[in-house]
Amino acid sequence: METKLQIDITKTSKSKLQETDFDNLVFGKTISDHMFVADFKKGEWTDFRIEPYAPLSLNPANATLHYGQSVFEGMKAYKNDEGDILLFRADANQKRLNESAVRMCIPEVPEELFMEGLMQLLDLDRDWIPNKPGYSLYIRPFIFATDDYLGIRPSENYKFMIFTCPVGHYYSKPVTVKVEQKYTRAAEGGTGAAKAAGNYAGSLYPALLAQKEGYDQLIWTDGKTHQNIEESGTMNLMFMINNTLITAPTNKGTILKGITRDSVLKLAKEMGYPVEERFLTVQELEKALIENSIQEAFGTGTAATIAHIAKIHLNGVDYELSSKSPDSFSIQVLETLDKIKYGKVEDNRGWIIKL
Structure with missing residues (x-):
């Protein structure tokens, strides 16, 4: 895949694929192997990376925990019969994420950063995309404040992340x-x-x-x-x-x-x-x-x-x-x-x- 941005990739040492039951997926419970991360510091997005999915370490004074400065998106990727990855209206999700960000005083994520981080993550975790009718890979991009400060003001620092999870139907009945x-x-x-x-x-x-x-x-x-x-x-x-x-x-x-x-x-x-x-x-x-x-x-x-x-x-x-x-x-x-x-x-x- 041709890359435009420099994204550092650290692959997991042990994939969870083999232990995942794709026939009995609970929506949002099973998370894929990797996540994309970028940090907003000193007025710009930097430090682009894909790393193994893992818990975050947060300061108890983290601004998001107290003042809720966080926005997210929900989107899906699919596979066709040839095994290609198909993204549905990802450009619309990127634009809506930024509309939400503006309302919440969060810096916008450039389209190139959003799309390149997403595509490289999907390419790395392509085996997590179910190849059966009604199933897909749910994608969760989100941004949250990372200042460790209890004053009520927009944060100066943020984290943009994307992780994915294979899913079946959200509602199994009417x-x-x-x-x-x-x-x-x-x-x-x-x-x-x-x-x-x-x-x-x-x-x-x-x-x-x-x-x-x-x-x-x-x-x-x-x-x-x-x-x-x-x-x-x-x-x-x-x-x-x-x-x-x-x-x-x-x-x-x-x-x-x-x-x-x-x-x-x-x-x-x-x-x-x-x-x-x-x-x-x-x-x-x-x-x-x-x-x-x-x-x-x-x-x-x-x-x-x-x-x-x-x-x-x-x-x-x-x-x-x-x-x-x-x-x-x-x-x-x-x-x-x-x-x-x-x-x-x-x-x-x-x-x-x-x-």
């Missing part, structure tokens, strides 16, 4: 969700559009309460009125109502600009479906559930890909959604995405990077 009308995930002017660690920490307690009631996830509503449907805990939401695809807009700064979301919307338009990027109100949703005019509801995300919703709890009532049919939009779009990601069809949208 999910059940509850519409949340008390707690708030994000508000206009906040950090809802950033993939920041603190956003997820704040959502854990309401989600836990819902899980204790038997639901897999929450449907978040807007923080001001709780009358507009926004997104779910791990995914953007989409509703097919009267053959029109409806999903919340991302221009209010409260919703993550999902890359799978964007891909699905582009495919929907290509397939001739009307698309409305607008807030579905809670009242509209309830009316559609009562009248059974929702053909399907599903979530979109890198981890979940397309997660079908089987039940929605709203205002004390459980509404069962009809079983998805083989010709439903979500099934069609999932099959199309999979064909693109696994190299079964030609990529004519510029979404795939082949290694």
Whole structure:
């Protein structure tokens, strides 16, 4: 592989590949052999390296531990039948990471550094990419503050890292969700559009309460009125109502600009479906559930890909959604995405990077 940046590589002395059960992967539990690391010091990114995956040593005064200055991304790599590595829309992940970084006062990672570090890491750990339908290599790039200082200000030093893990399906069955009308995930002017660690920490307690009631996830509503449907805990939401695809807009700064979301919307338009990027109100949703005019509801995300919703709890009532049919939009779009990601069809949208 042609290299542009000088990246020092230290290979592991003992790979974990042979002891890994690829038929029984728990999402996020099995980590590949190596990780990419870069440090931000004196105003620039430096010391690029790939080294064996290992724990970090942190000072108890580390700024991230106290003030949460951390952002991350989630993306996936696949293998085609020829054994090539296929990266899906990695450029979009790189841009979104930097958008999150700007919001959190974190220095941006240059595209060349992001892509070269990622590609060399994937090339080194290519045997960790599962070569079976429905499986992939999950990639976690992230940046966090490394100052050892308890004053509240942006850190002066940071660490950018990438590690990977082989994964199967995030959800093994359709999910059940509850519409949340008390707690708030994000508000206009906040950090809802950033993939920041603190956003997820704040959502854990309401989600836990819902899980204790038997639901897999929450449907978040807007923080001001709780009358507009926004997104779910791990995914953007989409509703097919009267053959029109409806999903919340991302221009209010409260919703993550999902890359799978964007891909699905582009495919929907290509397939001739009307698309409305607008807030579905809670009242509209309830009316559609009562009248059974929702053909399907599903979530979109890198981890979940397309997660079908089987039940929605709203205002004390459980509404069962009809079983998805083989010709439903979500099934069609999932099959199309999979064909693109696994190299079964030609990529004519510029979404795939082949290694």
